[in-house]
Every structure is written in C-alpha cells, then in structure tokens.
C-alpha cells in the first residue's frame with residue numbers, strides 16, 4: 001500500500017466511525033432491517049441509507065409497510081412528518097395488529113385537511129373483535145412542518161398512546177370488569193397512506209384534490225422496545241400531561257357520546273383516566 005492510499009484509508013475509517021457513532025446516537029436502527037414495503041410498488045421507499053421511509057399516494061394507489069417482526073408487549077416509537085398543504089381526504093395510518101386470529105388493534109390515524117386547517121389524530125383500540133372506542137384530538141403543533149414522535153406503550157397492565165412523550169390516551173387492563181385486553185397474540189406494526197375522502201375530512205364532505213398528487217408522508221427513527229418483563233418504567237403515566245392534552249385538545253371521546261351509547265357506556269369508560 002502506498003502512503004497516499006493508507007492515509008486515505010485511515011481518513012475514511014475515522015470518518016466512518018464518526019458518522020456511525022453519530023447515527024447510533026441520534027437515529028433508530030436501519031429501516032431496511034426492521035420494515036418491509038408491502039403495498040404500492042415504488043410509491044413506498046426507503047432512502048438515506050435506511051434512515052427515511054416515504055409513502056406516497058396518487059389516484060391509482062396508496063402505499064404501505066409492515067414490520068418484519070411481531071411483538072407481544074412492546075413500546076413502539078416512530079417519527080412522522082405528514083403530508084403538507086392540502087391533505088384533505090388523506091389518511092396516514094400507523095397501528096399494531098395481529099396477522100390472523102381475533103381482531104386486536106391499537107390504532108393511530110392522522111386525518112388530513114385543507115391547507116391551514118387542523119389535522120385530526122384519531123385513535124382506537126380493538127380487543128377481541130370489539131372496537132367502537134374512538135378518541136380524537138387536535139395536535140398542539142403543525143404535524144407537517146417537522147417530525148414528531150408517535151408512540152404506543154403496550155405492556156401487561158395498559159396501553160398508552162403518546163405524542164412527543166405526552167400521554168394522550170390510556171386504556172387500562174380491566175378484565176375483572178369484563179373488558180378484554182390484548183395479551184396473547186403477537187402483533188405486527190403497519191403503516192400506510194391512503195385515500196379516505198368518503199369519511200376522513202368533515203365526514204367526507206371535503207374531497208381529495210388529485211391535482212396536488214402525489215402526496216407524500218415520511219417516517220423515521222422506528223424503535224421497538226420489549227416490555228414483556230420490564231413493566232415498571234413503562235407503568236408510570238404523567239397524569240398532569242395527560243389531563244392537559246385531554247382538556248385542551250381532545251375533540252371526541254366515545255365515553256362521552258351519549259347518542260351512540262344511549263343504553264349505557266362500555267365498562268372501560270368508568271376505569272380509564
């Protein structure tokens with residue numbers, strides 16, 4: 001090896017170590033390793049050396065991904081940057097669900113809107129086939145301007161939905177009250193971008209503006225942390241933050257929907273904070 005070559009090699013090595021260690025410090029694992037692009041052909045893409053996943057939607061199709069692994073009791077973190085501008089009719093979904101068997105699902109759906117009008121963060125929990133547990137929120141930031149972290153903490157005691165480390169919703173295990181809790185089936189993580197202009201924006205009255213297509217949403221820093229044995233830390237809920245979000249940003253709560261449940265509210269409504 002000539003001196004030139006070995007010097008160059010050394011510089012490259014030092015640079016790679018700096019790059020790799022800064023990546024490990026600030027980024028999640030490589031998305032190529034954790035996620036499979038499963039829908040929409042090249043509308044779904046992983047770029048930036050596995051650090052960024054994009055999903056696009058045009059008139060012909062949306063797109064989506066799923067995790068390679070399945071999880072039983074886990075904390076999922078994902079950063080999302082949503083479709084900017086006129087995103088009416090478009091839904092960015094991010095949820096966990098088992099592949100087969102009885103339907104359990106923990107669900108984030110972000111419902112787009114006309115430019116300048118607020119997105120709605122729609123959440124739902126299905127256990128043993130039973131859903132109808134919608135809660136909806138406005139966000140306290142513009143979800144299209146930058147990445148924000150949307151997390152699901154699913155441990156043997158509860159499910160907590162979080163946005164930027166603020167709990168927004170808690171679903172406690174309450175089997176003694178007859179409320180089933182997901183605890184047996186492993187679940188996969190799914191993400192998708194799709195057209196739902198028959199219901200998503202103001203009940204379907206505002207349609208997707210296809211002249212603005214393709215629409216693109218971005219995902220990064222996926223992280224799954226096993227919670228099957230380390231319950232303690234994930235048991236803590238910042239109730240002050242939870243109340244702040246629910247008081248100021250919750251716009252729909254099925255547990256207060258007297259019309260829908262005129263014959264009485266589901267049992268979990270008395271249990272969850």
Ligand SMILES: *[C@@H]1O[C@H](CO)[C@@H](O)[C@H](O)[C@H]1NC(C)=O
Nearest residue numbers: 042043045046047048049050
């Ligand atoms: C997908 O990402 C790769 C880099 O991983 C890039 O070369 C390619 O152009 C992208 N494709 C599309 C359709 O954006």
Ligand SMILES: *[C@@H]1O[C@H](CO)[C@@H](O)[C@H](O)[C@H]1NC(C)=O
Nearest residue numbers: 035036037038066067068069
């Ligand atoms: C992910 O993709 C790989 C390669 O195409 C395939 O072998 C594997 O079964 C896929 N897994 C899931 C969960 O989609």
Ligand SMILES: *[C@@H]1O[C@H](CO)[C@@H](O)[C@H](O)[C@H]1NC(C)=O
Nearest residue numbers: 111112113117118120201202
């Ligand atoms: C869209 O904006 C309107 C008007 O501000 C609002 O009522 C609605 O909740 C917003 N979100 C969706 C998804 O419709």
